[in-house]
Amino acid sequence: MRRSKRDLEIFSLSFLDIISCGFGAVVILILVSSNSKLPMPNTVEEASALLKEVINRKKIVEDLQYQLANEINDVASQDLILQNTKNKLKKLSQRQKSIVNLSENLQQDLAGLKLVQETLLKLNNVPNPQKIKSRSIVEVAGIPVDSDYVVFIVDTSGSMKEIWQRVTKELENILRIHPKIKGFQILNDNGAHILSGYKGRWIPDVPKRRESVLNLFKNWNSASNSSPVEGLEIALRRYANPNTKLSIYIIGDEYSGSSFDSVINVVANLNYNRASGKSLARIHAIGFISKYSTGRFATLMREVTRRNNGTFIAMPR
Template sequence: MAMKKSHATIEVFSLSFLDIIACAFGAVVILILLAKQTDEGNADQLTLIEQRLHAQHQAKTQYEALSATLQQQMEQLKTRQAQLARQKAHTKTMASILHEQQDRTGKLTQISKQLTDDIQSQQTAATQQGQHQQRDPAVGGIPVDSHYVIFILDTSGSMKRIWPKVIDTMNEVLNNHPTVRGFQVMSDNGEYLLKATKGQWRRDSTQQRHLIINAMKNWHAASSSSPIEGISEALQRYKRYRSQLALYVLGDDYSGSSYDSALAQINQLNQAQPGKIARIHAIAFNSGRSTERFTTLMVAIAQHNNGSFITVSP
């Protein structure tokens, strides 16, 4: 009996130990499996987070680049708008200037037409006056009864370009005067061709004419294209030769500012009792730069001082 109890106790003990060992082993296996799954899950989550962070960084970078591009385009737009504003302002200014120029051109056209009409009226009046007035014998419409002749020449550049024609005209005038006892030449500013003969006369002869012509070729007198000074000098310097004196004003332009004051000055200086100190004639040249101003002035002066006005073409 004793032997049987001992055998039964050994079998019971053996079964319990194996169960414990098996359970423990199973638990270890389960723990290992659970730990492995947890590590794999954390690794996936970290990978996903890194991907999202990377995507976010890329999005931020793209956003900053787009913002910079947009800002640059905005600055360019502002610059362009400013340029357009300046162009509009410039266009408006130019349109205003153009309008003013058109108005000025219209006014100048009216003034030019008025001057032309006045000149034509004066020339017509001069012609009518000449037809009804008893005049001395004349050549080419210019009285040649004077014994002393003074030439007052515009020595400007435009006249110098036709200087041979001016000299030829002077010779024709002297040739047409039947008795010339003396002549003189001065510039429109009152400067004498031969300064040593101031207040004197050059005797009309072939030799004296050659001398004058040669001197004129190298004459560089200043000119203001205004004969008032020359006429005034001639009338004051040679007034004792009244009624025997003729002035010939040769020019192509008048630069003075007033016709009325110039005419009044000449009329006053040319007064004599009785009559006038000198006849004042005018010869206008078409130099290519001629204006109607010389004609306007000299037609009036000739009318008021027993003179004539003629035009010479090149």
């Protein structure tokens, strides 16, 4: 029997199996070779260098963050300073306007002030003013000086203490134009007496007593709220009566109260003689200008003195 001749196939299934096995062996060799524990050159040195670089850059970033925080704080501080400066400028502008308005009103009082100063200079040339009879002096520069008793109500606030030497001088001048009075009292705007031992009584107007009280006044420190209402009320209740010829002098630079009408009404009720329908006391006022003055004291005192037979004098700077 004759065998049939088979065709020879180069890429038979067996051949492909062999090729696949060989390829697999090559892959295994490559994998084994890549996982070798042999040290790679320069790997440690490069890692160390990179770590140092990271640390340096982190430090640079931290420094930049610190500088940025400082810059932000500086900007915030500058903004706060700028805002405070704007607020101060606004307040100064408002105060300047108030002072300008007050100065315009004070110009009207300068003529009267000059007369007072001229009169005081003349009195200084009198050898012994205590010997002048009070009844011979009716008015000095428009201020009646025929009272037997005088009460001073003085603002003792910080702004007045800054000009206290001038205040003391004017108080001495007022006493001088009253050459002979029977007694006097000095209260602060809250109603505190300079001599508590004479509370409710008159301080005798004798030369030594007047001198000692004035020396005490030069160093007088007493709490104050820059409102003469309390002191004026105490003065009228304790010292004003139909049988006493009384003058009250209010000395200050500012009024801190809220309402003018309440002050005027209190004075109208207390300073009234129901029997005669006249005022119990003359009320005068001396207005000083300090850096805290706004004109409210002058406005109030003009009206109070006008209604109570008194005179308001505005002192220059």
